[in-house]
Amino acid sequence: MKHSLNEIFKEAKLLHAVEDISSTKKRLRIEIPSDAIENEIKDSLERLRQKTKIPGFRPGRAPMNLIEKRFGKEVEAEALEKVIPEFYSRALKEAELTPVTTPVFDEKFDFKRNSPLNLSLTVEVMPKVENLHYEGVKVREIPIVVGEAEVEDSLKRLQDERAIFEVAEKEIEMDDIATFDYIDCEIVGEEKDPTLKDEILKMGNEVFPLDIIEKMIGKKKGDVVEFTKTFSEMFRVKEFAGKTLSMKVMIKEVKRKILPEIDDEFAKDLGFENMAALKEKIKEKIYDVKKRHAVKIQKAEMLNKLIESNTFDVPETLLKNEMETLVIQQANTSLGESKDATKEKSAFEEEKKDDEELQAEMRQKALKNVQASIIVNAIGQKEEVTVTDDEVKERINVIAQRLSVKPEMMMNFYITKDGSLEGLRHLIYEDKVIDLMLSKAVFEKGE
Known part of the structure; x- marks a missing residue:
């Protein structure tokens, strides 16, 4: 009797479960029942028989041995390409592992018809981060003050823009x-x-x-x-x-x-009733900028405390990818020209720093970034944080408004850059998780 793939899944087990190479690298030994592969091969051969024209036979009437002789090897390869990932995914799920790389076969497997297929696969996985105590983390309270001099500086910049x-x-x-x-x-x-x-x-x-x-x-x-x-x-x-x-x-x-005079007429040209109203709006904007900066500092401090209090290994591939990202960011930053010879010399001397020292600094920064990302994802899963399509659209609208472009243009930018909106969705996800973590923190007055 032919069994469905789901029925075969229920019966199949990991042959030797999971072998720990390290906390972030695992070896999976999987046995795929012969029925799973054979059923797929036979289904594919039958589909080919129904549509293949062979001289002397009507479609669907050719002997199966002729179909198999002509297409057997090709169909076997296609069956393996389909069945192996399905059993691999199931094995990961059964072992409660989250992969960060595609699996690597430890050895060339020997496939024989009507025999179980034994596989040995190595894969990097996310570490298990447990007992995260993120409620009640002490975070420094940052007072926000907007001085009159800051308002005046902003007014002068507005004045300069309209010169x-x-x-x-x-x-x-x-x-x-x-x-x-x-x-x-x-x-x-x-x-x-x-x-x-x-x-x-x-x-x-x-x-x-x-x-x-x-x-x-x-x-x-x-x-x-x-x-x-x-x-x-x-x-x-x-x-x-x-x-x-x-x-x-x-x-x-x-x-x-x-320069124009800074007076009520100047304020009216900018759409305000008078100078007092303009100053109040400027003060609000400065406050908002400072508030966002303060929250950014608090989030960083909170994540640093969680990183320090939770020790775990990170997948080498994630670390390597993050280092490559930081190198690209550093290269883009270095393109900016210094304003004077002293800064040019400083930048040049920085470039000459020992390669090993630079690598060590970059690796340490990348390590913290990856650790923070793993912690955020672990907390997000525990708190069941999700991002809706409406939240993605709202973020696109906010960014588009800030850059004075149409939302459609902003959406096309992300799709062109990343191939989809999943990168932006993940950024929103991380923001939501970190906001949630910060809402559970305890704020202490600084010195």
């Missing part, structure tokens, strides 16, 4: 805009670049090297400025990194910055 520039017969000062022509421009040792006209530069531009800007300060329309600049190996524009640039420019025009 206008007008042509002036004057010497160049910081914050002015200068228009100039390149008379001569070359990278020493290379072919000269063609001259450019009507280039515009704002004095104090954070991208343009400060020492070049300082050469222009005090100059006026008609003046010619010459300078030579040797860029560090860390300069973000690769074409200039480690090279010397020689330039000669002529100032064509100077524009000075004119």
